[in-house]
Amino acid sequence: MSGFDWPALMQAGLRGLGLRPDDFWRLTPAELRLLLGNAPGAETRLGRARLDELLATYPDDGVSPRT
Template sequence: MSAFDWPVLMQAGLKGLGLRPVEFWALTPAELKLMLGEVRSVSPLARDQLDALMLAYPDKTGEMDDGR
């Protein structure tokens, strides 16, 4: 079972937004949601979150993959 209500999405995309079928099917679900006005804001990374990421994934030092 699909998590998307395709008939409703197709109606909104084809009739509401005036998309051609090829344009509708070329969109990702995220792009379609954005075009339909769903705005979900993502908070920027806080300093402590950045520090945690830097600890978990430190920059590698030494020789690069291409031999430099």
């Protein structure tokens, strides 16, 4: 039917990520890949260059976020 390894994906989602079955089945394959950290272009760690980019884009204005 498809090229998905459903047993492995279910194990990764349910055991690895701790998703409930209904949450797992609501995900699209792209969302599951993103949660597992293997989406195209996804970095596994936040490097210094990306941190600097985020700081430049969202500067700290001294205002605490509302909680």
